[in-house]
Amino acid sequence: MNTVFGNLDHVLxxxxxxxxxxxxxxxxxxxxxxxxxxxxxxxxxxxxxxxLRAVCKTRNAVTFPLSGTGSAGxxxxxxxxxxxxxHVLIVSNGVFCARMVEVASRLGAVADTxxxxxxxxxxxxxxxxxxxxxxxxxxxxxxxxxxxxxxxxVAELGALVKDSDTLFLVDSVAGLGGVDVRxxxxxxxxxxxxxQKCLSAPPGLAPASFSDAAMESMAKRKTKVPNWYLxxxxxxxxxxxxxxxxxxxxxSNMYYALHQAMDNLLxxxxxxxxxxxxxxxRRLAQGLEGLGxxxxxxxPGAAPQxxxxxxxxxxxxNTLRAELRSKHRIExxxxxxxxxxxxxxxxxxxxxxxxxxxxxxxxxxxxCIRK
Amino acid sequence: MNTVFGNLDHVLxxxxxxxxxxxxxxxxxxxxxxxxxxxxxxxxxxxxxxxLRAVCKTRNAVTFPLSGTGSAGxxxxxxxxxxxxxHVLIVSNGVFCARMVEVASRLGAVADTxxxxxxxxxxxxxxxxxxxxxxxxxxxxxxxxxxxxxxxxVAELGALVKDSDTLFLVDSVAGLGGVDVRxxxxxxxxxxxxxQKCLSAPPGLAPASFSDAAMESMAKRKTKVPNWYLxxxxxxxxxxxxxxxxxxxxxSNMYYALHQAMDNLLxxxxxxxxxxxxxxxRRLAQGLEGLGxxxxxxxPGAAPQxxxxxxxxxxxxNTLRAELRSKHRIExxxxxxxxxxxxxxxxxxxxxxxxxxxxxxxxxxxxCIRK
Numbered sequence: 001m002n003t004v005f006g007n008l009d010h011v012l013x014x015x016x017x018x019x020x021x022x023x024x025x026x027x028x029x030x031x032x033x034x035x036x037x038x039x040x041x042x043x044x045x046x047x048x049x050x051x052l053r054a055v056c057k058t059r060n061a062v063t064f065p066l067s068g069t070g071s072a073g074x075x076x077x078x079x080x081x082x083x084x085x086x087h088v089l090i091v092s093n094g095v096f097c098a099r100m101v102e103v104a105s106r107l108g109a110v111a112d113t114x115x116x117x118x119x120x121x122x123x124x125x126x127x128x129x130x131x132x133x134x135x136x137x138x139x140x141x142x143x144x145x146x147x148x149x150x151x152x153x154v155a156e157l158g159a160l161v162k163d164s165d166t167l168f169l170v171d172s173v174a175g176l177g178g179v180d181v182r183x184x185x186x187x188x189x190x191x192x193x194x195x196q197k198c199l200s201a202p203p204g205l206a207p208a209s210f211s212d213a214a215m216e217s218m219a220k221r222k223t224k225v226p227n228w229y230l231x232x233x234x235x236x237x238x239x240x241x242x243x244x245x246x247x248x249x250x251x252s253n254m255y256y257a258l259h260q261a262m263d264n265l266l267x268x269x270x271x272x273x274x275x276x277x278x279x280x281x282r283r284l285a286q287g288l289e290g291l292g293x294x295x296x297x298x299x300p301g302a303a304p305q306x307x308x309x310x311x312x313x314x315x316x317x318n319t320l321r322a323e324l325r326s327k328h329r330i331e332x333x334x335x336x337x338x339x340x341x342x343x344x345x346x347x348x349x350x351x352x353x354x355x356x357x358x359x360x361x362x363x364x365x366x367x368c369i370r371k
Numbered sequence: 372m373n374t375v376f377g378n379l380d381h382v383l384x385x386x387x388x389x390x391x392x393x394x395x396x397x398x399x400x401x402x403x404x405x406x407x408x409x410x411x412x413x414x415x416x417x418x419x420x421x422x423l424r425a426v427c428k429t430r431n432a433v434t435f436p437l438s439g440t441g442s443a444g445x446x447x448x449x450x451x452x453x454x455x456x457x458h459v460l461i462v463s464n465g466v467f468c469a470r471m472v473e474v475a476s477r478l479g480a481v482a483d484t485x486x487x488x489x490x491x492x493x494x495x496x497x498x499x500x501x502x503x504x505x506x507x508x509x510x511x512x513x514x515x516x517x518x519x520x521x522x523x524x525v526a527e528l529g530a531l532v533k534d535s536d537t538l539f540l541v542d543s544v545a546g547l548g549g550v551d552v553r554x555x556x557x558x559x560x561x562x563x564x565x566x567q568k569c570l571s572a573p574p575g576l577a578p579a580s581f582s583d584a585a586m587e588s589m590a591k592r593k594t595k596v597p598n599w600y601l602x603x604x605x606x607x608x609x610x611x612x613x614x615x616x617x618x619x620x621x622x623s624n625m626y627y628a629l630h631q632a633m634d635n636l637l638x639x640x641x642x643x644x645x646x647x648x649x650x651x652x653r654r655l656a657q658g659l660e661g662l663g664x665x666x667x668x669x670x671p672g673a674a675p676q677x678x679x680x681x682x683x684x685x686x687x688x689n690t691l692r693a694e695l696r697s698k699h700r701i702e703x704x705x706x707x708x709x710x711x712x713x714x715x716x717x718x719x720x721x722x723x724x725x726x727x728x729x730x731x732x733x734x735x736x737x738x739c740i741r742k
Binding site: 003020032033034043202204225228246325 | 373376382399402406445573601619627
């Protein structure tokens with residue numbers, strides 16, 4: 001026996017993902033593995049699809065988790081919808097929008113951006129103007145920017161392309177389950193999230209959904225999708241075909257965990273979950289502001305589930321993070337990109353958006369800075 | 372509570388993957404999730420890399436599981452090593468070799484094949500001749516063809532390109548852990564497997580390894596890898612960088628499971644595991660031949676871990692499969708491609724390569740055909 005398990009801490013996960021996983025989700029995860037075409041595995045997959053449609057507020061037939069992390073969702077949306085030479089418009093106000101530009105460019109797309117300042121919601125008027133200057137195959141935006149703590153106005157952006165042939169691609173890796181997402185009403189054509197944020201399942205799956213318009217766009221491609229593993233048209237036959245057509249070996253244990261996590265969420269009710277995230281966001285802000293911290297995001301767009309704070313004078317963000325982890329076994333994240341070393345990023349996500357973990361974090365921060 | 376878990380059977384997994392998962396691996400899977408950059412998560416990742424090097428018999432620095440299933444391993448190897456216009460030679464004697472051709476072609480490579488009959492090991496002489504006719508960027512082969520029950524002569528094929536600039540790519544999704552794999556000695560430059568076959572972990576990870584020559588080839592690319600999610604040069608910084616560089620959210624729970632599964636394997640010893648797979652293969656063959664079944668593969672190359680049988684006259688393969696599942700809660704697989712409906716495929720893999728499950732399967736088959 002040479003595992004390292006004896007040395008592992010049980011860490012309270014208060015970074016903006018992964019978030020704490022409920023005991024019944026961990027229990028589901030460890031149920032016996034089923035074959036990827038077993039009728040009972042298919043029953044779980046059917047249930048997961050129905051739940052995911054409810055969580056995403058969509059009737060899209062093509063709604064299922066991809067077998068990879070949230071980043072695989074980004075890859076899948078672009079690689080299925082973009083061909084070399086296509087023009088795409090990406091709304092950019094954080095690290096994950098920048099990653100979209102990289103992903104699209106690697107696929108040969110011409111990626112224009114509407115650059116907006118970090119820490120503020122994107123300006124829909126600027127996006128409207130950019131859309132007026134050129135025809136785009138798709139408009140892409142990150143709903144919940146984990147790097148800056150902003151929820152971008154997806155409904156407003158969707159309205160700009162609603163009756164056009166420009167597809168609307170939305171990343172809500174860090175939003176789904178914690179804040180409202182309305183795939184159909186907002187006119188979203190390609191959508192992805194991650195299992196490990198506000199859904200509070202372990203990392204490893206990318207819930208995704210594609211509109212009829214997105215599927216038609218895939219059907220009309222001039223070239224095959226240059227990514228067999230993430231070819232949504234093939235994967236669809238595994239999730240929906242009658243009979244199911246083998247594509248890859250579906251990770252059944254991860255399906256169990258997502259199934260249980262979405263059951264927890266839907267049993268609570270989506271609107272209750274959103275209200276809880278909002279209330280816990282306020283509880284956290286009140287606690288840390290009382291200790292001299294300043295919220296990085298001010299004004300509209302502040303994401304309840306992703307909280308960036310500038311520490312009070314004399315407190316170093318990275319030192320604080322290290323001490324929270326070593327002394328209190330609590331994980332918070334540091335700043336990304338231009339915010340590196342300047343802020344702490346705190347997740348109020350899923351099972352972490354509850355009084356006990358929030359209060360434990362506030363007390364631990366107080367202990368670290370008051371010593 | 373609306374989960375479907377109450378209705379799920381506990382199925383004995385005797386298809387060629389996924390294989391049965393040991394209780395201590397399921398227990399490890401359900402340990403609390405850790406952050407993807409947490410020092411204790413990194414300790415698990417370091418241990419996983421060391422174990423994987425031992426299991427693959429390699430000193431390759433770049434040896435880690437990719438965050439997807441075995442098919443993601445195939446995608447990763449080709450997308451990192453092939454650019455449009457590159458010529459590749461694929462040895463083809465089954466479904467998974469054919470998939471390699473599809474993957475390589477979608478990436479713009481010119482994929483030639485050496486076609487060999489199903490159910491026989493590939494003819495190294497024919498491969499040698501093909502290599503003599505044209506210069507290839509890489510030679511690719513499936514070590515363990517899950518569709519036909521053949522282990523191809525990887526060492527012999529590797530010797531054909533050993534002192535050339537042709538890279539050697541090997542799929543051992545269905546071999547690693549159950550039969551010998553020697554990445555370094557056999558001159559393998561790009562290697563991938565799956566967590567859910569002879570390693571007996573749940574599906575969801577693709578253990579992979581890349582030689583220095585493969586990494587140099589990636590560094591010399593004229594174009595960026597058109598797949599950000601599976602860009603090995605970027606992922607390497609997450610697994611090896613000092614400090615680790617965030618790429619995607621590593622699925623920590625899957626790492627735990629793979630860590631425990633490889634600990635089980637290495638505690639037993641690789642050679643003992645190979646001997647056990649061989650002995651259980653004979654036990655299965657003896658049992659089913661006694662019931663009138665005929666092995667599909669005769670002669671050299673028969674894979675102990677993947678067993679195809681033609682049923683005795685009067686027994687329909689698919690009816691038998693269905694009854695094994697419904698009456699005995701045992702999964703075996705059916706034929707793929709040209710073997711659909713003609714054979715049953717039985718895995719003797721990992722935890723399934725033990726007397727109790729083998730004997731249970733033989734008894735169940737007898738019950739089904741003697742009724």
